[in-house]
Amino acid sequence: MPLSAVARRYDSFLLDLDGCLWVGDEPTERAGEALAALREAGKRIVFMTNDARRTPEEFVRKLWRLGFQASLAEVVTAGAAAQFELAGRHDGSAAFVIGSRALVEHVAAAGLRIVNRTEFATRADVVVVADHERFDYAELRTATQAVLRGAELIGLTRDPTFPMPDGPWPGSGAVLAAIETACGRPADEVVGKPEPGMYATALDRLGEGRTLVVGDRIDVDVAGARRAGLDSALVLTGVTGAAEAAGAKPPPTHLAESLAALVLAP
Numbered sequence: 001m002p003l004s005a006v007a008r009r010y011d012s013f014l015l016d017l018d019g020c021l022w023v024g025d026e027p028t029e030r031a032g033e034a035l036a037a038l039r040e041a042g043k044r045i046v047f048m049t050n051d052a053r054r055t056p057e058e059f060v061r062k063l064w065r066l067g068f069q070a071s072l073a074e075v076v077t078a079g080a081a082a083q084f085e086l087a088g089r090h091d092g093s094a095a096f097v098i099g100s101r102a103l104v105e106h107v108a109a110a111g112l113r114i115v116n117r118t119e120f121a122t123r124a125d126v127v128v129v130a131d132h133e134r135f136d137y138a139e140l141r142t143a144t145q146a147v148l149r150g151a152e153l154i155g156l157t158r159d160p161t162f163p164m165p166d167g168p169w170p171g172s173g174a175v176l177a178a179i180e181t182a183c184g185r186p187a188d189e190v191v192g193k194p195e196p197g198m199y200a201t202a203l204d205r206l207g208e209g210r211t212l213v214v215g216d217r218i219d220v221d222v223a224g225a226r227r228a229g230l231d232s233a234l235v236l237t238g239v240t241g242a243a244e245a246a247g248a249k250p251p252p253t254h255l256a257e258s259l260a261a262l263v264l265a266p
Helices: 031-040 056-065 078-086 101-109 137-148 172-183 196-206 218-227 242-246 259-263
Strands: 012-015 044-049 075-077 094-098 126-129 152-155 211-215 231-235 254-256
Touching (some): 031 044, 044 056, 075 078, 075 196, 078 101, 078 152, 078 196, 094 101, 152 172, 196 211, 196 218, 211 218, 218 231, 231 259
Parallel strands (some): 012 211, 094 126, 126 152
């Protein structure tokens, strides 16, 4: 399938997942064709997501299940970025983690000692925060007490929501905001998009050439691309609607109804 004039300009593509390739467990229209066309044309691909609920291996399995070819080296997650940032800085430190099992494993792999569900949780050295479906008041209380006692507060992302078929669900940014409000101060660090660290990791895997960042959020994907000095494409299959996109200042480099509309020739 031939590529659009826009897609032919770029050597590499940084593709968001939620809202770009899929919404929930449903691929966006003709996204599989678009990805296959990019690969057939020899374009390099990295999938980059702020979703820390799964490991990179689990994302590879989901990509294949939904019809997208992918390898582990092509997946960059906020959880993996957190592991990279924490490794060596807090070796042996106590960490209280709000998030999925995948995030807990990333923090432990960075060399930190997980103190969730222990008497030492409120005296953790580091509090790492993301969203997960079982987040509750007890976690909010423990995190607040640990931070007020001096723990470093690290957020995975500031995404307030992420797209799902039944409407937006609260994201990591919503959970982080609750802790920041309770503690009366902002997080010490946020590691996911639009922060530059994730883009540096992805670009290191892509090598030389002109790169296009594709995503569904003005405040995350477009802003992150701009901060990384990269062109951006906003697709309207996720969070950002047409009206918000039209009023964006500065606007994305490209605007399309979907990944397929962006990539495939008319």
